[in-house]
Amino acid sequence: MYFIVSVVCTAIAAVLWFFFRERKSLHLDFLTIIFGAASVMWLIDVIFTAAEGNNPFEIEPIDGWISLWTILGGIFFWLLLSFIVNNKAKSVEAK
Amino acid sequence: MACFLVSAAAAVGVTAAKYIVRHNEKKNELVVKEPKEYKFGSEVKWSKKLAYLELMLWAGSFVLAGEHILHGEVTPFPPYLTKAGEGPEGVREMLTEMGTVGVIMLVSLVAVWGIGVLLVDYIKYRKHKKAENKVLSAEAK
Numbered sequence: 318m319y320f321i322v323s324v325v326c327t328a329i330a331a332v333l334w335f336f337f338r339e340r341k342s343l344h345l346d347f348l349t350i351i352f353g354a355a356s357v358m359w360l361i362d363v364i365f366t367a368a369e370g371n372n373p374f375e376i377e378p379i380d381g382w383i384s385l386w387t388i389l390g391g392i393f394f395w396l397l398l399s400f401i402v403n404n405k406a407k408s409v410e411a412k
Numbered sequence: 413m414a415c416f417l418v419s420a421a422a423a424v425g426v427t428a429a430k431y432i433v434r435h436n437e438k439k440n441e442l443v444v445k446e447p448k449e450y451k452f453g454s455e456v457k458w459s460k461k462l463a464y465l466e467l468m469l470w471a472g473s474f475v476l477a478g479e480h481i482l483h484g485e486v487t488p489f490p491p492y493l494t495k496a497g498e499g500p501e502g503v504r505e506m507l508t509e510m511g512t513v514g515v516i517m518l519v520s521l522v523a524v525w526g527i528g529v530l531l532v533d534y535i536k537y538r539k540h541k542k543a544e545n546k547v548l549s550a551e552a553k
Contacts, residue, residue: 319479323475347467350464350467350468350471351467351471351475353468353524354467354468354469354471354472354475354521355471355472355475355476357472357517357520357521357524358415358416358419358472358475358476358517358520358521359476360520361513361516361517361520362415362513362517365512365513365516379482379483382482383478383479383482383483386475386478386479386482387475387478387479390474390475390478391471391475394470394471394474394475398467
């Protein structure tokens with residue numbers, strides 16, 4: 318389930334990146350890459366789960382929390398990184 | 413189990429490589445050279461390309477680490493990985509998982525990054541060539 322959530326987040330972030338591509342300070346490319354990387358890693362996990370004979374899309378009670386973590390964790394990482402990069406750019410400009 | 417550790421370890425290596433490459437690029441910038449001929453892939457610096465790989469690896473490991481914590485595979489007390497505390501059998505199982513799933517995750521991330529870098533370089537190269545041809549045809553007229 319969290320793989321699907323991650324893929325959907327990647328698609329949404331990519332669309333946002335396309336529409337706000339002129340606003341570089343938003344760093345929506347980072348957000349797309351964060352969710353994209355998580356999607357790639359979970360795709361491999363899904364493939365291995367299927368290869369073991371289990372249903373990778375079987376929903377467990379913990380999946381909801383992991384999906385929530387995927388969204389919040391990704392957004393947190395993006396906000397943190399954007400804050401650092403924007404501040405770094407500001408300090409370079411000040412010099 | 414601990415598949416995210418492979419990508420996290422690679423991320424540390426890529427971060428170090430990025431700083432070395434950036435340092436060398438800055439050093440080369442200080443040396444005044446004659447303008448070089450435009451080459452495929454020279455428009456985007458390697459330090460920037462590596463920064464994107466670094467971001468992919470760190471972000472992937474970070475999100476996956478959260479999933480492992482929620483699954484109870486990572487604990488805040490030693491030995492931190494529940495499988496490591498299950499004895500040699502558990503450690504063997506963990507290392508096997510890292511060697512298969514973890515390494516394939518890392519390889520696929522690097523492959524996706526490589527394709528992205530090639531694509532961006534190709535688009536930039538084509539744009540440059542188009543502009544160059546426009547100038548040449550204007551000069552010929």
